[in-house]
Amino acid sequence: MAKKIIFSDKAPAALGPYSQAVLVHNTLYVSGQIALAEAASGDLRAEATQVMENLGYILSEAGMSYANIVKATIFLKNMDDFALINEVYGAYFEQAPPARETVQVAKLPKDVNVEISVIAVND
Template sequence: MNKKVIYAASAPAPIGPYSQAILANDTLYVSGQIAFEESQKGDIKAETRKVMENIGAILNAAGISYENIVKASIFVKDLNHFAAINEVYGGFFSTEPPARETVQVARLPKDVNVEISVIAVQ
């Protein structure tokens, strides 16, 4: 197996013992991304947009784009934000959005409101 750590300087550095992403053969596994900026806390659309931009930076570092995403996992503290998250998230996919699940959780790192991880294929 060919395994490579992918790092994007423009996305937040990991806050624990994990990598931003791992490219294994032709599959990219992107760790859950959150928005660290205090100015975005409480604004679910701004938080979601920043998370998706972080994911985009990591995809770019691997030489691929949002079109390569085949699976996404969204973790949210309040499912009442589902429509707002969908509005922002959907704007990153012009056609053929990836498979996905959205799950409400009790708490997320840094007390953010949304975390998204993806799997992409080259």
């Protein structure tokens, strides 16, 4: 199996022993992205936007864009934030959004409010 580690210096470095993303053939597996500074500010819209921007930076390093995303997982600290997260997330997909699930979790790394991971495919 030929795998290539993808790293963008525009997105946060991994907080542990994992890569920002791994490319295998034409499929990119992007680790969950968070937004530390925005989470500390308490502005959930800014936090979600930064998470999506971080994903974009990593996708770009692999020669992909949001249009290449086929699957996303959103982890929320509070499901009451679902509508706001949906609004921010949806703005990144003009048409044919990817498959997705959203789950509420007890706690996220660095006590952020949202984390998003994706799988993207380049035809």
